[in-house]
Amino acid sequence: xxxxxxxxxxxxxxxxxxxxxxxxxxxxxxxxxxxxxxxxxxxxxxxxxxxxxxxxxxxxxxxxxxxxxxxxxxxxxxxxxxxxxxxxxxxxxxxxxxxxxxxxxxxxxxxxxxxxxxxxxxxxxxxxxxxxxxxxxxxxxxxxxxxxxxxxxxxxxxxxxxxxxxxxxxxxxxxxxxxxxxxxxxxxxxxxxxxxxxxxxxxxxxxxxxxxxxxxxxxxxxxxxxxxxxxxxxxxxxxxxxxxxxxxxxxxxxxxxxxxxxxxxxxxxxxxxxxxxxxxxxxxxxxxxxxxxxxxxxxxxxxxxxxxxxxxxxxxxxxxxxxxx
Amino acid sequence: xxxxxxxxxxxxxxxxxxxxxxxxxxxxxxxxxxxxxxxxxxxxxxxxxxxxxxxxxxxxxxxxxxxxxxxxxxxxxxxxxxxxxxxxxxxxxxxxxxxxxxxxxxxxxxxxxxxxxxxxxxxxxxxxxxxxxxxxxxxxxxxxxxxxxxxxxxxxxxxxxxxxxxxxxxxxxxxxxxxxxxxxxxxxxxxxxxxxxxxxxxxxxxxxxxxxxxxxxxxxxxxxxxxxxxxxxxxxxxxxxxxxxxxxxxxxxxxxxxxxxxxxxxxxxxxxxxxxxxxxxxxxxxxxxxxxxxxxxxxxxxxxxxxx
Numbered sequence: 001x002x003x004x005x006x007x008x009x010x011x012x013x014x015x016x017x018x019x020x021x022x023x024x025x026x027x028x029x030x031x032x033x034x035x036x037x038x039x040x041x042x043x044x045x046x047x048x049x050x051x052x053x054x055x056x057x058x059x060x061x062x063x064x065x066x067x068x069x070x071x072x073x074x075x076x077x078x079x080x081x082x083x084x085x086x087x088x089x090x091x092x093x094x095x096x097x098x099x100x101x102x103x104x105x106x107x108x109x110x111x112x113x114x115x116x117x118x119x120x121x122x123x124x125x126x127x128x129x130x131x132x133x134x135x136x137x138x139x140x141x142x143x144x145x146x147x148x149x150x151x152x153x154x155x156x157x158x159x160x161x162x163x164x165x166x167x168x169x170x171x172x173x174x175x176x177x178x179x180x181x182x183x184x185x186x187x188x189x190x191x192x193x194x195x196x197x198x199x200x201x202x203x204x205x206x207x208x209x210x211x212x213x214x215x216x217x218x219x220x221x222x223x224x225x226x227x228x229x230x231x232x233x234x235x236x237x238x239x240x241x242x243x244x245x246x247x248x249x250x251x252x253x254x255x256x257x258x259x260x261x262x263x264x265x266x267x268x269x270x271x272x273x274x275x276x277x278x279x280x281x282x283x284x285x286x287x288x289x290x291x292x293x294x295x296x297x298x299x300x301x302x303x304x305x306x307x308x309x310x311x312x313x314x315x316x317x318x319x320x321x322x323x324x325x
Numbered sequence: 326x327x328x329x330x331x332x333x334x335x336x337x338x339x340x341x342x343x344x345x346x347x348x349x350x351x352x353x354x355x356x357x358x359x360x361x362x363x364x365x366x367x368x369x370x371x372x373x374x375x376x377x378x379x380x381x382x383x384x385x386x387x388x389x390x391x392x393x394x395x396x397x398x399x400x401x402x403x404x405x406x407x408x409x410x411x412x413x414x415x416x417x418x419x420x421x422x423x424x425x426x427x428x429x430x431x432x433x434x435x436x437x438x439x440x441x442x443x444x445x446x447x448x449x450x451x452x453x454x455x456x457x458x459x460x461x462x463x464x465x466x467x468x469x470x471x472x473x474x475x476x477x478x479x480x481x482x483x484x485x486x487x488x489x490x491x492x493x494x495x496x497x498x499x500x501x502x503x504x505x506x507x508x509x510x511x512x513x514x515x516x517x518x519x520x521x522x523x524x525x526x527x528x529x530x531x532x533x534x535x536x537x538x539x540x541x542x543x544x545x546x547x548x549x550x551x552x553x554x555x556x557x558x559x560x561x562x563x564x565x566x567x568x569x570x571x572x573x574x575x576x577x578x579x580x581x582x583x584x585x586x587x588x589x590x591x592x593x594x595x596x597x598x599x600x601x602x603x604x605x606x607x608x609x610x611x612x613x614x615x616x617x618x619x620x621x622x623x624x625x626x627x628x629x630x631x632x633x
Contacts, residue, residue: 015471018471022483023483136616139616140559140609140612140613140616141609141612142563142566142567142608142609142612143567144566144567144570144571144583144586145566145586145605145608145609148586148590148593148601148602148605149605151593151594152593152598152602155594156593156594163594252474255475255476256476256479259475259476259478259479259482260476260478262478262482262571263478263567263570263571266571267590277482277486278571278572278573281482281485281486281573282572289486293483293486296479297475300474300475304474
C-alpha cells in the first residue's frame with residue numbers, strides 16, 4: 001500500500017508539472033505580455049527596461065523556473081484588472097462554487113439512488129420507463145439550455161424563485177454561506193438543480209444497471225430463500241453492492257461539477273470562481289486565467305488521487321493489479 | 326411483427342446468404358424510435374445544407390432587415406405585410422426561422438468537421454499504438470488517460486482561453502478535447518484484431534505495414550469507431566453551443582445556435598421567450614436525433630448481440 005500511494009502521488013505531481021508547463025507556454029510564450037502591460041507609445045528603451053524588470057529578457061527556461069518558484073509559494077501573479085493577487089481573488093470565490101457543487105451533488109445522489117433503484121427493480125413498469133426516458137433526456141440536454149428553461153419557468157413565468165444572484169450570505173468561521181437562510185436556499189435551488197441534472201441522470205443509470213445485475217446474483221437469491229423481507233434484500237444486500245461504483249463516480253464527477261459550474265454560474269449570475277474565469281477570459285486578465293486553471297487542475301488531481309486511494313483501500317484487487325505492473 | 330419473431334429461428338445457411346449491409350438495415354429498422362431519429366436527422370441535415378434556399382430571408386443581409394419589425398412574437402406579419410415571421414424576430418427584426426436555419430448550418434458544420442478531424446487523428450494514433458505496442462503505445466495511452474480524466478469542457482476552455490476566439494480555434498479545441506476517445510477505442514479494437522489470423526496472413530504475404538494497417542486492420546476496427554463517432558458528433562455540437570453561449574466559442578460573425586441562444590438570453594426576463602427558446606429547440610432536436618441514431622447503431626453493430 002505505501003508503494004501504491006507513493007507511485008500514484010508521483011504520477012499526480014507529474015500531471016501537475018506538465019500542466020504548469022503547458023499553461024506557462026500558452027500564456028507567457030504565445031503573444032507578448034509587454035504589449036498588454038506597456039503603453040504602446042513607449043520608446044525602445046522603455047520597453048527594454050520594462051522587459052528587464054519583469055524578467056522577460058531572460059531565456060524561457062529561466063522565466064519558467066521563476067514562474068514555478070513563485071507558483072510553489074502560492075504567488076501566481078497579480079490580476080491586471082483588480083491589482084490584487086490572482087490566487088486570492090479566486091480563493092475568495094471558492095466557497096460559493098463549492099457550496100453550489102456540494103448541494104448539486106447531494107441532490108443528484110439523494111434523488112438518483114432511489115430513482116435508479118426503482119427503475120432497476122421494475123424496469124418494465126411505467127414509472128421505471130419514465131425514469132429512464134428522463135435520464136436519457138438529462139444526458140442529451142445541454143446544461144446551459146436547461147438553466148435557461150429553469151429561469152424561464154420558475155423565475156419569469158411562475159415567479160416562485162429568484163432568477164440569479166446568491167442572495168444574503170452568513171459568515172461561518174470566516175466562510176460565507178447561503179445555506180443558513182431561507183432566502184439563500186431560494187437562490188441556491190435553481191442553480192443547484194441545473195448543475196445536478198447531468199449527474200442525476202448518470203447516477204440513475206448506474207444504480208439501475210447495478211441493481212439489475214445484483215438481482216440476478218446468488219447472494220440475492222439466497223437472501224430471498226432465507227425469507228428476508230424485500231425491504232431488507234434491496235436496502236441492505238443490493239444497495240451495499242452497488243454503492244462502491246457509485247461512490248467512485250461521485251468522487252470523480254465532483255471535479256467535473258466544478259468545471260461545469262462555469263456554465264451554471266454564468267447563467268444564474270452566481271458569484272463563484274467560474275464566473276470570475278469567464279470575466280477574466282473576456283477581459284484578457286491572464287494571471288487570473290492561469291491561476292484558475294492551475295487551481296482547478298490541482299483540485300482535480302487531488303480528487304482523482306483521493307478516489308484512487310480510497311478505491312484501493314476498499315477493493316484489494318486494484319492494489320494487486322497495480323503491484324503486478 | 327410475426328415475421329420479425331420467426332427470423333432468428335431461420336436456418337444458419339439462410340442467414341449467411343443475407344448480405345451484411347441488408348442485415349444491418351433490417352436490424353436498424355426494428356426500432357421505430359430509431360427510425361424516427363433517423364428521419365429527424367435527415368431533415369436537420371437537409372435543412373442545414375439547404376439553409377440559404379429554405380430560409381425566408383438572409384438573416385445577415387442588413388438590407389433585408391427592418392428594425393421596426395424587432396422583437397415581434399411568433400406568427401406576426403412584417404411591417405410591410407409581405408411576409409410572416411413564423412418564429413418571431415429578434416431585436417434587429419431578424420426572422421428567427423432564417424437565423425435558426427443558418428445557425429444550424431454552422432453548428433452542424435463545426436460539429437461534423439471537428440468530429441471527422443478528431444476521428445482521423447485519433448484513429449491513426451490508436452491504430453499505430455495498438456499495432457506496434459511498446460513505448461509509443463504506453464506514452465500515448467498515458468496522455469489519453471490523463472486527458473480523459475478532465476472533462477472535455479475544461480480542456481476546451483483552457484485552449485480557447487489561450488488561443489482566443491474563432492471558427493478555426495473552436496475546431497482545434499473540439500478536436501483536442503475529443504481525439505483521445507477515438508484513440509482509445511481504435512487501440513482497443515486493434516489490440517484484439519492484430520492477433521487474428523488474417524493479419525498474420527497479410528504479414529506473411531509481405532504486404533507493407535501501411536497497407537496492413539489501413540486496408541486490413543482498420544476496416545475491422547470500424548464498427549465501434551462508428552458508434553463512438555456518432556455519439557461524439559452530438560457531444561461536439563453541444564460543447565460548441567455551450568462554449569459559444571459563454572462567449573468563448575464562435576465570434577458574432579459566425580452565429581451558431583449557441584450564440585443565438587445567448588443573444589436571446591436577456592429578453593427571456595421580459596417574457597420574449599422565442600428569441601432564445603426556438604434556437605434551443607433546434608439544438609435539442611439535433612442532439613436528440615443524433616443520440617437516437619447512435620444508440621440504435623450501437624445495438625446493431627454490437628457483435629455480442631448478433632449471435633442471438
